[in-house]
Amino acid sequence: MTGQTSTEYEKYYVPEKSRLALCATTGLILSIYGASGIMNDMTFGDPDEATNSWSIFLFGMFFFAATLFSWFRTAIKENIAGLNSAQLKKSYVLGMFWFIFSEVMFFFAFFGALFYVRNLAGPWLGGEGDGGRMNGLLWPSFDFSWPMMQTPQEAMGGATTQLIANNGSFTSAHTSMSFADAHAWWHWLPLWNTLVLLTSSVTCHIAHLGILKGDKKKFNLWLGITVALGMIFVYLQIMEYYEAYNEFGLTLNSGIYGSTFFMLTGFHGFHVFMGMTMLLIQLLRSVIGKQFTATEHFGFEASSWYWHFVDVVWVFLFLFVYIL
Amino acid sequence: MGFKAKRLCKLALGPVLLFMSVSAMAAGGEASSINMTPGVTELGREIYDLHMIILWICVAIGVAVFGVMFYSIIFHRKSRGVTPATFHESTTVEIAWTVVPFFILIAMAVPATTTLLTLYDTDDSELDILITGYQWKWKYEYLNEEGENVSFFSNLRTPQAEIYNDEAKGEYYLLEVDEPMVLPVNTKVRFLVTANDVIHSWWVPALAVKRDAIPGFINETWARPTEQGIYRGQCSELCGKSHGFMPIVVNVVSKEEYGQWIAAKQTEASEVKQLTSQDFTLDELMVRGESVYDMSCLACHGAKGEGGVGNAIAGSSVATGGINAHLEIGINGVPGTAMQAFGGQLSDVDMAAVITYQRNAFGNNMGDSLQPVDVYNYKKR
Amino acid sequence: MGDHHHGPAKGLTRWLFTTNHKDIGTMYLWFSFSMFLLGGFFAMIIRAELFQPGMQLIEPAFFNQMTTLHGLIMVFGAIMPSFVGLANWLIPMMIGAPDMALPRMNNWSFWILPPAFLLLASTLFMEGGAPAAGWTFYAPLSTTYAGPSVTYFIFCIHVLGLSSIMGSINIIATVMNMRAPGMTYMKMPLFVWTWLITAFLLVAVMPVLAGAVTMMLMDVHFGTSFFSAAGGGDPVLFQHIFWFFGHPEVYIIILPAFGVVSQIIPAFSRKPLFGYDSMVYATASIAFLSFIVWAHHMYTVGMPVAGELFFMYATMLIAVPTGVKVFNWISTMWRGALSFETPMLFSIGFIILFTIGGFTGLMLSIAPADFQYHDSYFVVAHFHYVMVAGAVFSMTAAIYFWLPKWCGRMYNETMGKTHFWISFIGFNLAFFPQHFVGLAGMPRRIPDYALQFADFNMMSSIGAFIYGASQILFLYNVIATIVAGDPVSDEKVWDGAEGLEWTLPTPVPYHTFETPPLVK
Numbered sequence A: 001m002t003g004q005t006s007t008e009y010e011k012y013y014v015p016e017k018s019r020l021a022l023c024a025t026t027g028l029i030l031s032i033y034g035a036s037g038i039m040n041d042m043t044f045g046d047p048d049e050a051t052n053s054w055s056i057f058l059f060g061m062f063f064f065a066a067t068l069f070s071w072f073r074t075a076i077k078e079n080i081a082g083l084n085s086a087q088l089k090k091s092y093v094l095g096m097f098w099f100i101f102s103e104v105m106f107f108f109a110f111f112g113a114l115f116y117v118r119n120l121a122g123p124w125l126g127g128e129g130d131g132g133r134m135n136g137l138l139w140p141s142f143d144f145s146w147p148m149m150q151t152p153q154e155a156m157g158g159a160t161t162q163l164i165a166n167n168g169s170f171t172s173a174h175t176s177m178s179f180a181d182a183h184a185w186w187h188w189l190p191l192w193n194t195l196v197l198l199t200s201s202v203t204c205h206i207a208h209l210g211i212l213k214g215d216k217k218k219f220n221l222w223l224g225i226t227v228a229l230g231m232i233f234v235y236l237q238i239m240e241y242y243e244a245y246n247e248f249g250l251t252l253n254s255g256i257y258g259s260t261f262f263m264l265t266g267f268h269g270f271h272v273f274m275g276m277t278m279l280l281i282q283l284l285r286s287v288i289g290k291q292f293t294a295t296e297h298f299g300f301e302a303s304s305w306y307w308h309f310v311d312v313v314w315v316f317l318f319l320f321v322y323i324l
Numbered sequence B: 001m002g003f004k005a006k007r008l009c010k011l012a013l014g015p016v017l018l019f020m021s022v023s024a025m026a027a028g029g030e031a032s033s034i035n036m037t038p039g040v041t042e043l044g045r046e047i048y049d050l051h052m053i054i055l056w057i058c059v060a061i062g063v064a065v066f067g068v069m070f071y072s073i074i075f076h077r078k079s080r081g082v083t084p085a086t087f088h089e090s091t092t093v094e095i096a097w098t099v100v101p102f103f104i105l106i107a108m109a110v111p112a113t114t115t116l117l118t119l120y121d122t123d124d125s126e127l128d129i130l131i132t133g134y135q136w137k138w139k140y141e142y143l144n145e146e147g148e149n150v151s152f153f154s155n156l157r158t159p160q161a162e163i164y165n166d167e168a169k170g171e172y173y174l175l176e177v178d179e180p181m182v183l184p185v186n187t188k189v190r191f192l193v194t195a196n197d198v199i200h201s202w203w204v205p206a207l208a209v210k211r212d213a214i215p216g217f218i219n220e221t222w223a224r225p226t227e228q229g230i231y232r233g234q235c236s237e238l239c240g241k242s243h244g245f246m247p248i249v250v251n252v253v254s255k256e257e258y259g260q261w262i263a264a265k266q267t268e269a270s271e272v273k274q275l276t277s278q279d280f281t282l283d284e285l286m287v288r289g290e291s292v293y294d295m296s297c298l299a300c301h302g303a304k305g306e307g308g309v310g311n312a313i314a315g316s317s318v319a320t321g322g323i324n325a326h327l328e329i330g331i332n333g334v335p336g337t338a339m340q341a342f343g344g345q346l347s348d349v350d351m352a353a354v355i356t357y358q359r360n361a362f363g364n365n366m367g368d369s370l371q372p373v374d375v376y377n378y379k380k381r
Numbered sequence C: 001m002g003d004h005h006h007g008p009a010k011g012l013t014r015w016l017f018t019t020n021h022k023d024i025g026t027m028y029l030w031f032s033f034s035m036f037l038l039g040g041f042f043a044m045i046i047r048a049e050l051f052q053p054g055m056q057l058i059e060p061a062f063f064n065q066m067t068t069l070h071g072l073i074m075v076f077g078a079i080m081p082s083f084v085g086l087a088n089w090l091i092p093m094m095i096g097a098p099d100m101a102l103p104r105m106n107n108w109s110f111w112i113l114p115p116a117f118l119l120l121a122s123t124l125f126m127e128g129g130a131p132a133a134g135w136t137f138y139a140p141l142s143t144t145y146a147g148p149s150v151t152y153f154i155f156c157i158h159v160l161g162l163s164s165i166m167g168s169i170n171i172i173a174t175v176m177n178m179r180a181p182g183m184t185y186m187k188m189p190l191f192v193w194t195w196l197i198t199a200f201l202l203v204a205v206m207p208v209l210a211g212a213v214t215m216m217l218m219d220v221h222f223g224t225s226f227f228s229a230a231g232g233g234d235p236v237l238f239q240h241i242f243w244f245f246g247h248p249e250v251y252i253i254i255l256p257a258f259g260v261v262s263q264i265i266p267a268f269s270r271k272p273l274f275g276y277d278s279m280v281y282a283t284a285s286i287a288f289l290s291f292i293v294w295a296h297h298m299y300t301v302g303m304p305v306a307g308e309l310f311f312m313y314a315t316m317l318i319a320v321p322t323g324v325k326v327f328n329w330i331s332t333m334w335r336g337a338l339s340f341e342t343p344m345l346f347s348i349g350f351i352i353l354f355t356i357g358g359f360t361g362l363m364l365s366i367a368p369a370d371f372q373y374h375d376s377y378f379v380v381a382h383f384h385y386v387m388v389a390g391a392v393f394s395m396t397a398a399i400y401f402w403l404p405k406w407c408g409r410m411y412n413e414t415m416g417k418t419h420f421w422i423s424f425i426g427f428n429l430a431f432f433p434q435h436f437v438g439l440a441g442m443p444r445r446i447p448d449y450a451l452q453f454a455d456f457n458m459m460s461s462i463g464a465f466i467y468g469a470s471q472i473l474f475l476y477n478v479i480a481t482i483v484a485g486d487p488v489s490d491e492k493v494w495d496g497a498e499g500l501e502w503t504l505p506t507p508v509p510y511h512t513f514e515t516p517p518l519v520k
């Protein structure tokens, strides 16, 4: 903080001891314990055996969510009570910024995987490249192209003629999600999704401009529109998945194309959902709680950064998953 | 120099001397138990030289760096009543010790690059062998041989009794196999390395070959052994329970000897084919089945069929149920479990024998049997 | 809110609910030490089995579980949290801040660790046993071929990642935002610098690891084919993602250790650190390079030769900034007035042994030679030189150095020195011979070995037992100091020590720098 010296020092608020962290831990650990149980029952378990994994998981999630709720509430109350110095607020800003950075890196892993299978592993499986790895011998009837509409396994005659032991079976889709496979451009959901999400980024920004001028009405209106657009996006995404599963035969089992498609769009969709919820909460705070002023609206700002981040990720998704 | 200083000096030199003496001993060249082997290929010698050059450079830098440090430790100690200097930077030396190491590195990178390029040059091979890693054995398949393709598995031969200390360990404990890979001397051999289940890695130090065996991909590498002899190595990528028990033995022989060996192998292969059309008695099948069982199934299903990693065979509902269902598991395995598909690993004769054996041993007195031709037909189906 | 100058609360809730950076630091340190004992116990089992050829004590499957858990627990449970603990204790005091920037989150970062490790350790008692695919858990051994424990393992990694990310965000926010007036970046103690950069590394790579384990989870339970060629994926993809995390991870382990040594060497040389600026730049260069060298762990997987060359050159380059550090430490000692208290002994031990480990690292980086070294005990020797003699030695030095400051009591110097000498000898006896067996052809991760490796393995096991036993001495010394050490009241504790933390009273009060000091 510029010009700060010991004399004009604003006290940095260090909270008293708090049980929030321990409650959050309890919730989190119970959730992952339950989730592991659920998945293991699914994959390794005996279907007739009754387990309580679901109850543990749901209880843990509930507990976790409740803790987070009261955590944020506490933080907001402290702010309203005027405990937070400018310096402390900057800590929150930094926290949010680096949190978003870590999310970027999470997506980076999946984009990296996509890049790798499309540009390296795929062609190798198709028999390209020499000196390093070559596969003419292993998958002679497999030709690589993207979107991968036939897995190497299928090219070789399916799961009954396993080249590699214990592999499970991978059945490809018959229609891909790319533009070329769409019935008509207005049937192509990704396009609509892009429009919706890009618009929502703009509306979110308008809301921001509103609150900066202290115009609460404008803020509420445009924030409301943003949240609505977010909901539409999530709805369209669900439709798209429905279509993929039921009409295109594209599933998580559809080889690497399905894997990368669902993981990238799925995690993105999940983030949209999170961002939308965050914005919704800000809307409720503004409308019902009568919070936020031209200078005090960090909760909204943080959520809006998140929203823009989710938007940027979508642009890359649109480019690399749907178009290229 | 005081007594303390002398002692410190000795202590300091200890590790350095140890390092140096050891490398000096190893420089003798022969396969040693403390240094890399130059092995029996041109490439191996190149790698060995590279290794020694870099080792010596590092030792030299180490002596210089630690030398300065120990000088300081000895002469600049508070107990000698020195007053500390106050300097804390010098752009000149700092630049110097950034630039000098950089050039040392370039000096290392040059030979490293040429050697690496040689290592990757798999062109013009005279013999191709497909190596497939299985949990926990190797399969060798000799390609582009005229006539019958020769292929066989190479399993650990060391008995369990030696491993569990019930018997004295032999000279080549854990480094012996039932059937080694045989190579002709002075021939450029290209190895195509892959795996059937998890990642393994085929490593024979004397041939300077190490390549990961990746399921679903083929890696290439090569060697040109110049001396006859038996060379041993091990799987070097963690591949599960018996990763430590997956040795490699390569027998490099004269070209004539190799010719005889491959011919014999080819005859053997066509004989096995013959056997498929032959009928066996239950007793014959049981004898053959027992040895197949011990080699391929025992590790998971136990010596008495009592089970282990795999289910018990004794009293198993499969082994005492329909024979085709039993054969199905033998050929295609149980997906998603350690029970592999043995259809591609065992000959039809061996498969018939081991299934028959499982159904009639360990108190499973089913009395029925399979003939090789049954297996053949089942696979064709 | 009331009076801020209160002491700690009483009882268990002090620890459960605390937001105080010193309390949280203490918890981190004790937790990591207990993990060190557990991981070390597993190492003792490994070394006991390897004492002689033949299977004596345990079964091969269990051996793999021991190796895996040893690696995981040491890296994620012992070393990383120990440095986070140190950061918690020291960073606020070093930069003149009242606490960490986000104190409640700080508590949360800590408290999710113990249950996560409990869950991980409990897989030992599950059907099918604990994860056994090595700490690098390469697919498909860790996916298609793994048992139910892998699911718990995956979620544990998620939680550890979460903890590290939150911890790092906290450190970044603290360092960027909470420095006392006048404490410019280029005046920060090096320990703070190294941690700031480490925190960046952590925020960048932990999410990538989370991505890798998420893909595993999907492959195991939901039928995706990231790591299966039959579906168009590639097992090697896993390795790329893992090492994109894994290589920066090893610098995450060592950078704070560099920081510690850069604090201790000047103190006992009674001379300012040589080349402060170049230390900072070197640290940043190492961090940058660490992102573009990951595939040096994968020379043998069959990369195209161009990739191989790129990664080789980039890896070799790391020797330059690391060399700068080593040279700077030595120049700091040069013409100083050296004395050899325990922290200094461990720091000198660090420099020597870390450099040897660095040399072997450089040898490993030479791709063609690595075809012979890879996955042999030579690699095991390399990384124990940098991680045990590097990270653990420096951590030990740090404890001896700051403990008197923290608790106002002096440890027993004779016992400390004894600890050093036993450790030093035990360590070298344990790990130096591993270079030899590795070069001679002994693969790593094997429960049993051929006869020609027997002598050195026995030597190594004896060394390991000696080194392990010396840790009991350490534990005793620390506890004895806290309970009944000779009181120290001198603010400086060490006459050569410099920095804000040494201006505070000894022992350090519960709350410090509630108003920031002015740094000139």
Ligand code: HEA
Pocket: B058, B061, B065, B101, B102, B104, B105, C136, C250, C251, C253, C254, C296, C297, C315, C316, C318, C319, C320, C322, C323, C324, C326, C354, C355, C356, C357, C358, C359, C360, C361, C362, C364, C365, C366, C370, C373, C374, C375, C379, C382, C383, C386, C387, C390, C391
């Ligand atoms: C603290 C952890 C740490 C640190 C600091 C390092 C440091 C280095 N490591 Fe290491 N490494 C590991 C932990 C670490 N490593 C681990 C855990 C593994 C195994 C993982 C597994 O498979 O389980 C591993 C494996 C590993 C490999 C893969 C080996 C294999 O599996 O085949 C390689 C290959 O390049 C490598 C290289 C290096 C290099 C070049 C450095 C450099 O940073 C070293 C630089 C230092 C110096 C060189 C010394 C000082 C310099 C001078 C005095 C200047 C002058 C010197 C010269 C010009 C030569 N390491």
Ligand code: HEA
Pocket: C036, C037, C038, C039, C040, C041, C043, C044, C046, C047, C067, C068, C070, C071, C072, C074, C075, C079, C133, C134, C135, C136, C380, C384, C387, C388, C391, C392, C430, C444, C445, C446, C447, C464, C465, C466, C467, C468, C469, C471, C472
């Ligand atoms: C920072 C990390 C770290 C640390 C500190 C250590 C510490 C030690 N490690 Fe390490 N190790 C790894 C990280 C680390 N290790 C990693 C990443 C691997 C690779 C794993 C893999 O392949 O996947 C590995 C693998 C590894 C192997 C190879 C296993 C194999 O390939 O199968 C061996 C074998 O000797 C070994 C030994 C030791 C020993 C003896 C110590 C000692 O320093 C430990 C000393 C500590 C104690 C002993 C605890 C304190 C004392 C007690 C609890 C009292 C009881 C003891 C006695 C009475 C003797 N380790």
Ligand code: CUA
Pocket: B133, B134, B136, B199, B200, B201, B235, B236, B237, B238, B239, B240, B242, B243, B244, B246
């Ligand atoms: Cu096969 Cu290790």
Ligand SMILES: [Cu+2]
Pocket: C246, C247, C250, C294, C296, C297
């Ligand atoms: Cu590395």
